[in-house]
Amino acid sequence: MVSLPLFAQTTTITGRVVSPSSQPLSQVTIRLAASHIGTTTNDQGEFTLSNVPAGTHTLVMSRIGHVRNRQTVTVVANETTRLADVVLSETTETLQEVTVEGKNSYKSDVPSPSLRVKTPLIELPQNVQVVNRQLIADQQIFDMLEGVSRNVSGVTRQEHWDNYSRLNMRGSRVSPFRNGMNVTSTWGPLTEDMSMVERIEFVKGPAGFMMANGEPSGFYNVVTKKPTGVTKGEVNMTTGSFDTYRATVDLDGKLSQDGSLLYRLNVMGQAKGSFRDFEYNNRYTIAPVLKYKLSEQTTITAEYTYQYSQMSPMGSAYVFAATGQAVFPRNISLTSANLDPTNIHDHSSFLILEHQLSQNWKLTGQLAYFNSTQIGSSLWADSAKANGDIYRTVGIWDAANEGKFAQFFVNGDVTTGPVVHRILAGLDLGNKKYVADWSQSFPLYDSSFVFNANNPNYYLPTQLLPHFDRSQSLRNRAGANVLSQSYSGIYVQDELRFLQDKIRLTLAGRITSTRDSQYGSGTDETRFTPRVGVSVSLDKQTSVYALYDQAFLPQAGLDRLGNAFKPITGNNTEIGLKKDWANGRWNSTISAYRITKNNVLTTDPTNPNYSIQLGQTQTSGVEFDLRGELLPGLNLIANYAYTDSKIRKDTKSENVGLPVPGYSRHVTNAWLSYRVRRGAVQGLGVSLGYQWQLDRYGWFSDAVDKNPTLPDAFQADVAISWQNNRFSIALNVNNIFDAYIYSGAYYSWSQAYYWQAQAPRNFRLSMGFKF
Template sequence: MNTTLTKLIPLNFRILTALLTIAASLYTQLVFAQTTGSITGKILTSDARPLAEVSVRVAGTRLGAITNDAGEFVVNNVPAGQQTLVISRVGHQRVRQVVTVIANEATTMADIVLSENAEQLQEVVVEGKNPYKADVPSLSLRLKTPLIEVPQNIQVINRQLLADQQIFDMLEGVSRNVSGVTRQEHWDNYARLNMRGSRVAPFRNGMNVQSTWGPLAEDMSMVERIEFVKGPAGFMMANGEPAGFYNVVTKKPTGVTRGEAGFAVGSFDTYRATLDLDGKLSKDNRLQYRLNLMGQSKGSHRDFESNDRYTIAPVLKYKINEQTSITAEYTYQYSKMSAIGSAYVFGANRLAEFPRNATIASANLDPTVIHDHSAFLILEHQISSNWKLTGQLAYFTFNQVGSSLWADSAKADGRIYRNVGIWDAANESKFGQIFVNGEVTTGPVVHRILGGLDLGTKKYMADWGQSFPLYDSNFVFNANSPNYYLPANLLPRFDRSVSLRYRAGVNILSQSFTGLYVQDELRFWQDRIRLTLAGRLTSAKDSQYGANTTETVFTPRVGISGSLNKHTSIYALYDQAFLPQSGVDRQGRAFDPITGNNLEAGLKKDWADGRWNSTVSVYQITKNNVLTTDPTNPNYSVQLGQTQTSGVEVDVRGELLPALNLVINYAYTDGKITKDTRSENVGLPIPGFSKHVTNAWLSYRLRTGALQGLGVSLGYQWQLDRYGWFSDATSKEPTLPNTFRADGAISWQNNRVSVALNVNNLFDAYLYSGAYYAWSNAYYWQSEAPRNFRLSMAYKF
């Protein structure tokens, strides 16, 4: 354990002791405050089959439960006497049932039948009731607690919102829907999102799939929702950036036979088709399937830049019995794109000195081709009404054959001395998880237990060793009078006669990790106060470019959440993470891992009977052992750095008024260097954040009248005081201009057909990001598209 972490342990114990003292005091005051009992029961469909995911709540309290796959539920700590249960599920009639609770006894109710309600189901599908708001996390986050009670800021982007904004993949506008999340420059193959001062780790179905240059950005055709978890969440991902992660949840079978076909066209020769099939393969509904297909051809506002993709994503789920199911999922993503890096432009004089359609691409360079495969096998077993076991295996493999463009230098007269380098790469990752969720009661205290084991290996290799100049004494690309066709003698001839493993040499990055974790959420006073105690022991072996490190680190988590009433809660959280770092300094000494500490507090509130909610959070993240440039040799790094990021975040989402849905957010972020070998850098901002970020998306749809189904949407993205992610505060131009982008849409839909026209960048603003790049003695930047449109049509059957 490193010295920085050792110094932090006394602080951990002080925080832990203080929270335990509070909990003990509450326990003493409340243990005999009220006599309680429990309620158990089972919910069935009209044909006597168990009904899962039914909400069972005790009226006038926060007490409640969700039925398991066997349709069973248990509600603990219910005050003795007559109580009313409110039982509800989307697409079914709501039922109110009166029950008499006897002190210190379990009251078992007769089976309750919940009938389908076609009108209510149609209301949800057609009118989109609360389409932007989520109340519970996905099962892949392993939590059984409603989001309003979780002592952490977690924001969920639902499939309906992705569809309304016509977002095609993770490289597009996903970030606009969550406070403080910004998309950085891209290579058009993987998504880099920043939040709270550093990169956000990508998860898929609860597994950390991040590699240095991957995975391939997910296409939205296979995505059910995206969950942004802010802060380290050490019990889930101790070996990751303390900023947090986003979890892409893929579509699964629902057991309901239905389908949807979609087609879209857009600016820059964009064409896209999707098909989503959902249903059952056996009459008893035990074997279910989901199949998503997508094909896309997409150009760009820059010439000779394109990204053609297709996706195949079949899923099978088999219910062995009412307690046990197995789900098998496979996804194949194919991408053929122009040479990676063609989105970058270089200039010697200033940022954005050329028109936004300028490009350094050449028309006769070979494209880059990527094959991305992933597979999941998931076992879910309901041990009892209170305990559930989940096991999950995943395999990812990624193969890339292509090249990347960059510039050696740029001149004031517009000449850009380009080069092209080979970028063949392969990635293989294997993951395993097993965890158990359960609930036990000791006196008046309910314990929600989570414990499990994570295993994983990741290996990425690449050939970056071959490069060719795209200029000679007779030909130099000039952005003021471009010739996009390379002479035959300058076309690169990469040698692929030997295996990638041989060509990669030391360019191999690998990591293996094992993590054991446990969490106890202690719920007091009829669930009004919740104390979370958790910890994770992670052992990680990391290797990069021939240097190796091995670390075993314990990361604690302490949180407390209290309900002021059934619609309002406050919380506080202390959490840790660590991030292994490979490589050596000038003396050949290995680097210690980054340690990250997060302090967070917030307020969550549901409004208008739960139709919309708001979250306000404040936080401070400290990162220790950050690498900084060696002042005696800029080709090396030294490890004496520390950064601190603090901020305020506000998120509002849901149905603000009948038929009026809103997503609006704001984040203030301040990231600074607090320790550095160069004392003059202390106090300067870190790269890759914007001090002020605010976004909104407002959507209104008519529910009655002759124009029923007609909808209008407007939104904006606004960033102020921006710092490029690939520069530092001492560069020639550390800050970027403020950006404001407005978007709008008009649509119409009924229960079968939907048509939507989206127009992005309504004011046709020249938006870009970039920095001064000292190595090329030039500025680089990427521009966003000018005003553009997408027209989509979909049919449900």
């Protein structure tokens, strides 16, 4: 039994970390050696470690590009120990160590500031997996449509519409967040290019602690690059299969001598073809960021991103056949060479104000505005014949997507007797609007011309070229094709920390009010959703947790009969075990969960432009993740997920017990990377990886009617590289066994099978220089 006097034998350590020129250093990791206690410095370089046991401890302070600092400090019970300013020096040797040795390069210990919480990942009562910039670079990933999902248990990429990524996890679509804001839209925003991304945080389970409403299955948070205060730059050039040419520039530094004004600029240009005939996606991205220190307590960050894409018409990746799936070569495309391209202009901006109210309290306010326009078309098939004929149609797809978001929240610690309260409270506001013109379509066939996949002719006769009427504004052409949603949410969370932070109880709740208008009809709803979580440290490197959270998520749209969709409701229960190994060099997480969801949407099998609503689904599963440095220079990402997702209630009794479309029962991935740390070939690296999905189910709802499962999908990849502190070169070869991997289903609307293939064996060769 622990007595109250022991509760009181705790103290606080505060301090500030600066550069040799006395400029504050943010994002310095502060850890109490051999302990689960840790934090990071704020923009003023300040940190606070609360509830530190009385006695003598070693503080470890580290930041990429700086010499690691270790300090011994003796603290007295019930007193605050203030350290003198700690100086971290930038050093070439340290930069070389980080680059060449790759120490802990795939493991992250703390969440980004945009996840709102100050608690280390091992202490959160939720499964959070981080894909960091080093891993993205090693795998040569260009955007969210590519292999990001392989690095997290149970995450799979759904069939995609070229520029809009849809990831699935725990039986349903994962909500996309950017810098802590839920930017989910029916279509959009444009998938993020990795040139502007610092890390991607996959959060399993509800988004409650983000103050946001989101899918109970989870969300991914794209964290964009911010100024670091360290002057540096990097240039990369890549070429590869399918006429791929890409260049990126990353500049980071100071605009004022005193370091009060910082900047970050990322620029990307890309021309990329495809393994499919006459398919392409040419893009460029410009992403400037400014950060200004108004005072010792206040900073403001302004961020703008412009992404442009010119691509072949949407839907060109789909192929149709009357006799089955994957019966044609992978290079077959649904597009034609003389169809006009689709052009997308995507703008997004953030304004973030951070103010340190006191040593223990911080106020954050952030605004975001998203605006994208699309001028283009989409392809589908009316039907397909056994001789290879595909009766294609093209429809106009012009659209405008707008989102306005605001969040204001406070974080702080309050101590009441032996209990420390870690408080998060805030307001979440948003307004989303999507306008589209789908009103015009043309057949790409007549009595003299039909596309045949066995003998493809990709040039349309002149009389079949579509002529879309764009003489009126998009809003006039769209008519009732308008989807909008406005919402407001109030969220309060108290993380109660007991027994010197060994036990952490989270109590929280959110009140959400929404107003939806879809295709001319509207609904208003207000709901309260609670959240309860507990996390217990069994020792300094091991914790167990349990979580219960309810979901409320409005859904835009109408079914083909004009009925508005009801909001998703349900609950999530989860337990898990987290452990750091080898003094924190690598960690593992295992979790088990059950999610019950009401009113889930899936694609209408009778018409691809609509969705239908299922009654209730239940998804349960087990997930395992391992990441970090096993041995010096040897890093591993490995994961496995078992998922079982079934329809439990439905208006059609014959559907009860059937699998929910769009998931894989077994998913396992690995990426093993070794880099030589010393000797004649120092800097040489070799990587091997695989992606393996078993018992796969198609995305569309009638995948349960004919051939409900898809073939197992296995892909192996290899990479070889060399790098030092300035120069790098890397060759990645993907799908080395040239497996024909595809996803699809029988589609009753076209009375044919459809599928979408993944790339055959391909390579990417990149060169980079840091300065």
